[in-house]
Amino acid sequence: METAILLFPVVTSLDAIGPYEVLHRIPGNNVRFVAQNAGPQPDENGALQLTAPHSFEDVTSADILLIPGGYGTRALTSDELTLQWVRKLDATTTWTTSVCTGSLVLGAAGLLQGRPATTHWMAYNELAAFGASPTQQRVVFDDKYVTAAGVSAGIDMALELVIKIFGSELASAIQLGIEYDPQPPLDSGSPSKAAPEIVELVRSVGADAQANS
Amino acid sequence: METAILLFPVVTSLDAIGPYEVLHRIPGNNVRFVAQNAGPQPDENGALQLTAPHSFEDVTSADILLIPGGYGTRALTSDELTLQWVRKLDATTTWTTSVCTGSLVLGAAGLLQGRPATTHWMAYNELAAFGASPTQQRVVFDDKYVTAAGVSAGIDMALELVIKIFGSELASAIQLGIEYDPQPPLDSGSPSKAAPEIVELVRSVGADAQANS
Numbered sequence: 001m002e003t004a005i006l007l008f009p010v011v012t013s014l015d016a017i018g019p020y021e022v023l024h025r026i027p028g029n030n031v032r033f034v035a036q037n038a039g040p041q042p043d044e045n046g047a048l049q050l051t052a053p054h055s056f057e058d059v060t061s062a063d064i065l066l067i068p069g070g071y072g073t074r075a076l077t078s079d080e081l082t083l084q085w086v087r088k089l090d091a092t093t094t095w096t097t098s099v100c101t102g103s104l105v106l107g108a109a110g111l112l113q114g115r116p117a118t119t120h121w122m123a124y125n126e127l128a129a130f131g132a133s134p135t136q137q138r139v140v141f142d143d144k145y146v147t148a149a150g151v152s153a154g155i156d157m158a159l160e161l162v163i164k165i166f167g168s169e170l171a172s173a174i175q176l177g178i179e180y181d182p183q184p185p186l187d188s189g190s191p192s193k194a195a196p197e198i199v200e201l202v203r204s205v206g207a208d209a210q211a212n213s
Numbered sequence: 214m215e216t217a218i219l220l221f222p223v224v225t226s227l228d229a230i231g232p233y234e235v236l237h238r239i240p241g242n243n244v245r246f247v248a249q250n251a252g253p254q255p256d257e258n259g260a261l262q263l264t265a266p267h268s269f270e271d272v273t274s275a276d277i278l279l280i281p282g283g284y285g286t287r288a289l290t291s292d293e294l295t296l297q298w299v300r301k302l303d304a305t306t307t308w309t310t311s312v313c314t315g316s317l318v319l320g321a322a323g324l325l326q327g328r329p330a331t332t333h334w335m336a337y338n339e340l341a342a343f344g345a346s347p348t349q350q351r352v353v354f355d356d357k358y359v360t361a362a363g364v365s366a367g368i369d370m371a372l373e374l375v376i377k378i379f380g381s382e383l384a385s386a387i388q389l390g391i392e393y394d395p396q397p398p399l400d401s402g403s404p405s406k407a408a409p410e411i412v413e414l415v416r417s418v419g420a421d422a423q424a425n426s
Binding site for chain 1: 225226227230231233234237244245246253258260261262263264266313333334351352362363364365366368369372373376381382384385386388389390391392393394395396397398399401402403404406407408411412414415418419
């Protein structure tokens, strides 16, 4: 089994690493990190580089394709080489997936037209502009297209994917292996749960960050 | 504010990246990834390299020190250069923290003697061998020493730390920013919740992996 995870400059590290920690625990799953230019990719914060050993030419098919998010996705939505590679891989996949604003790249590649899908809660309008129907679910399955909400949602998505492909026993074992028994000390992880002033605060900080990225 | 995150060969990526995605969102927090030898560090699976731009000589103090886990921690527990650096940083920190088997490194450095602490559920005995009292809590605070359970627990730990240092408003905003509204599709994230046969399966796979690492 082959999984390809796209990396790019200004990626959000957890979008990629959360589902990676689930998916690489599938026995026999060969996970490959791929970038347009193989090598270190600076993340959104700039403190870390994630190295993609493979370039687009090296990886021409996959059973699972995963596109993480990050402000760097905005440049990708108009990068023809990336969109061509995403379409080429998608023609070979059993599952084409995204986390956070990774769905904007799937959208720009024309793969979410008319489909329910999700993204980071601040990016619903951007997703809709690509012809998708944004939903507020944490994980959205539509045929082989699986999109997850912001950043940390990729862990839940990957576990759901393991259940679909291999059943609950393997998914349970992986969940136990990564001790995924979440106990957030607060309950403000979605705009429907957080206080309105917190939602506004995050929205304004996010808008600034995007303007500067 | 300065945060130092240790990287090393055969690190578990999510141990480092989960709390990193929380901590780098603290305004004014300068996060530095540090390794004995600066440069790319292969992770536990081998599919990914995380690059540490800084070596031990570059980083001599921090407000928060974070030690992630992974099978590579076993080599660190007898690596004097690493243990000296950990002790040196600890002498400057406000908070000294670990995720998963990162606590074994704190233990080997002599910092958890007589303290309640936690680690991955498969490593309680190893932690006890360093004089700590293993507990089954997901996050354990003892003075300035904060230890988290396996892999994914670092996200919860980092949010609790933000609450302690800056209060709930900032922690809520960060939680919303990373859309941390966990919805695991199964409830097997701790040995007390998973079926006994799943616990045994993971224990045997873990023992094999450790023997081969």
